[in-house]
Amino acid sequence: MTGLILAIETSCDDTCAAVITGAGEIRSNVISSQQVHDRFGGVVPEIASRHHLALLSPVLDEALRAAGATLDQVELVAATRGPGLVTALVVGFSAGKGLAAARELPFAAVDHLHGHLAASFLRPAEFEPPFLALIASGGHTLLADVRDHGPQLRLLGQTLDDAAGEAFDKGARLLGLGYPGGAALERLAAGGDPRAFAFPAAERMPGLDFSFAGLKTALLYKVRELGEPEAERRRADLAASYQRAIVAALLIRVRRALKQTGARRLAVGGGVAANGPLRAALAELGVELEVPPPALCTDNAAMIASAARYSKALRFPAYLGLDVYATGAQRL
Amino acid sequence: MRVLAFDTATARTAVALMDLEAGDNARPRAVLDLALVDDPAPGTRPGHARLLLELVHRLLERSGGGWDAVDRIAAGIGPGSFTGLRIGLATAKALSASSGVPLVGVSTLQALAVPAHGRGKATLAVIDARRGEAFVAGWTAVQDPLTDVPALAPQVLAPEQLAAAAAALGAACSVIGDGAVRFRDVFVRGGAQIPADESPLHRVSAREHCRIAGLQPAAPSTSIEPAYLRAADAEATRA
Ligand SMILES: Nc1ncnc2c1ncn2[C@@H]1O[C@H](COP(=O)(O)OP(=O)(O)OP(=O)(O)O)[C@@H](O)[C@H]1O
Numbered sequence: 001m002t003g004l005i006l007a008i009e010t011s012c013d014d015t016c017a018a019v020i021t022g023a024g025e026i027r028s029n030v031i032s033s034q035q036v037h038d039r040f041g042g043v044v045p046e047i048a049s050r051h052h053l054a055l056l057s058p059v060l061d062e063a064l065r066a067a068g069a070t071l072d073q074v075e076l077v078a079a080t081r082g083p084g085l086v087t088a089l090v091v092g093f094s095a096g097k098g099l100a101a102a103r104e105l106p107f108a109a110v111d112h113l114h115g116h117l118a119a120s121f122l123r124p125a126e127f128e129p130p131f132l133a134l135i136a137s138g139g140h141t142l143l144a145d146v147r148d149h150g151p152q153l154r155l156l157g158q159t160l161d162d163a164a165g166e167a168f169d170k171g172a173r174l175l176g177l178g179y180p181g182g183a184a185l186e187r188l189a190a191g192g193d194p195r196a197f198a199f200p201a202a203e204r205m206p207g208l209d210f211s212f213a214g215l216k217t218a219l220l221y222k223v224r225e226l227g228e229p230e231a232e233r234r235r236a237d238l239a240a241s242y243q244r245a246i247v248a249a250l251l252i253r254v255r256r257a258l259k260q261t262g263a264r265r266l267a268v269g270g271g272v273a274a275n276g277p278l279r280a281a282l283a284e285l286g287v288e289l290e291v292p293p294p295a296l297c298t299d300n301a302a303m304i305a306s307a308a309r310y311s312k313a314l315r316f317p318a319y320l321g322l323d324v325y326a327t328g329a330q331r332l
Numbered sequence: 333m334r335v336l337a338f339d340t341a342t343a344r345t346a347v348a349l350m351d352l353e354a355g356d357n358a359r360p361r362a363v364l365d366l367a368l369v370d371d372p373a374p375g376t377r378p379g380h381a382r383l384l385l386e387l388v389h390r391l392l393e394r395s396g397g398g399w400d401a402v403d404r405i406a407a408g409i410g411p412g413s414f415t416g417l418r419i420g421l422a423t424a425k426a427l428s429a430s431s432g433v434p435l436v437g438v439s440t441l442q443a444l445a446v447p448a449h450g451r452g453k454a455t456l457a458v459i460d461a462r463r464g465e466a467f468v469a470g471w472t473a474v475q476d477p478l479t480d481v482p483a484l485a486p487q488v489l490a491p492e493q494l495a496a497a498a499a500a501l502g503a504a505c506s507v508i509g510d511g512a513v514r515f516r517d518v519f520v521r522g523g524a525q526i527p528a529d530e531s532p533l534h535r536v537s538a539r540e541h542c543r544i545a546g547l548q549p550a551a552p553s554t555s556i557e558p559a560y561l562r563a564a565d566a567e568a569t570r571a
Binding site for chain 1: 381382383384385386388389399414415418419421422423424425426427429430431553554557558560564565
């Protein structure tokens with residue numbers, strides 16, 4: 001393909017549009033984060049969806065402008081179809097279909113998780129399959145055996161309750177930090193002792209699935225047990241110990257998965273990949289490691305465009321009747 | 333002027349395409365009049381996301397022309413279902429940006445009022461706002477919903493306020509829309525007149541959007557926003 005790929009992502013609370021070349025080179029990657037959910041301690045779907053509609057046109061314009069491109073150069077339009085918040089997804093998905101339809105362009109409906117995996121395929125990294133992938137975000141935590149570029153997800157394990165980013169966010173909330181709290185918790189933890197408290201990493205849970213619900217409860221009980229003044233005084237120790245447990249929980253399963261699959265290469269994605277201690281621990285695994293830059297780890301549309309290169313693009317008008325999905329992998 | 337219009341504020345997906353000419357009293361007259369609607373089966377969710385572009389495509393095919401023959405896109409801005417409005421407006425803005433055809437936003441309450449108004453009576457358009465409330469806008473007997481700003485501006489009302497709102501517009505006010513059907517008893521007790529539940533006057537047709545848009549200047553599409561009429565925070569704090 002010689003033309004450009006224009007992609008849209010609105011599955012959660014970031015309004016994203018990106019332009020990449022047919023060869024996987026990023027021309028623009030615009031992310032408009034909605035910093036309006038803090039006071040609710042989580043994403044409110046109606047607020048997120050209103051922002052998506054208000055922000056999408058300017059974000060699309062900016063993605064084209066930054067790419068130095070016009071719609072005339074776009075050969076394929078892509079948008080995230082799911083999983084995610086339905087009311088948020090339909091904004092970007094409807095816009096993507098509409099942009100394509102008025103020009104009778106082909107359209108690719110992309111799975112969000114395929115997008116996270118495909119972030120590694122982009123230039124300049126061009127991290128090629130096969131590899132083991134760890135995706136740890138606010139909505140997902142999973143291990144996948146990536147054997148090719150395609151949308152079929154070979155899931156090795158996933159979280160049975162909270163996502164790793166959610167665990168960071170809930171812990172941060174208990175420690176009086178804002179939302180999302182992962183980065184703030186990491187900063188607080190930097191001044192604390194990670195061994196001050198022993199929090200569970202679900203070590204004894206066999207297999208490759210994750211569980212973070214017990215950890216969150218353990219922190220809650222510890223904070224109550226210490227009482228307010230003492231918990232306040234030892235916030236940094238609590239944060240460091242809590243973070244250590246999340247990182248340990250991830251590492252245990254990554255090691256098991258590397259052993260089980262015999263993989264020698266590992267790609268990481270999702271917002272939690274920004275976490276310093278996690279990156280340091282992964283770097284010591286002795287495998288070839290790919291951690292895309294932060295803008296490609298958190299939700300973004302460049303990764304959706306990348307996945308579109310390896311998805312089945314539908315010709316006009318075959319895609320007009322497509323709808324989004326909240327959960328599961330209802331792929332084409 | 334060729335106008336392509338749609339509305340997704342209620343459960344119905346409504347699409348229309350009209351060629352308009354200047355008629356008597358500067359009221360537009362349709363020389364080509366095509367419309368398609370889909371009503372979801374009772375108990376099922378509206379099909380806007382799946383159906384809207386399908387219906388638009390079918391109408392364009394029937395019209396025998398493409399986007400270059402369309403002079404204006406008109407989209408219903410509600411009030412109504414928040415998700416429905418966003419599907420409609422996200423689609424409308426994208427179609428407009430991609431085709432270069434100017435976009436006009438049309439009040440769904442106004443579109444409901446146009447065919448119901450007449451015979452010297454006031455008209456109150458009512459859309460079910462869920463959570464036991466109603467979206468309303470009203471025109472007095474001497475007003476024309478096609479061109480006039482409603483005497484009762486679009487707003488959300490509780491059931492106990494509805495009868496008084498209709499009565500204030502005029503005696504034997506005619507009340508239409510899915511909210512009129514939903515709150516029929518309240519209105520009838522207050523002396524208002526409501527067509528039978530099956531009457532097409534209760535349902536949104538995008539054909540009125542074409543007529544209304546034909547009389548309006550196109551605005552920059554960034555200025556077109558849904559008429560939510562209810563704060564998003566209300567959703568967040570809902571128990
Ligand atoms: N430095 C960090 N350490 C730990 N967690 C972090 C850090 N930076 C961000 N996070 C966490 O990453 C998450 C956000 O990542 P991302 O944008 O990928 O998630 P999301 O919007 O929930 O997306 P998805 O739909 O892919 O699940 C939040 O939970 C946030 O707390």
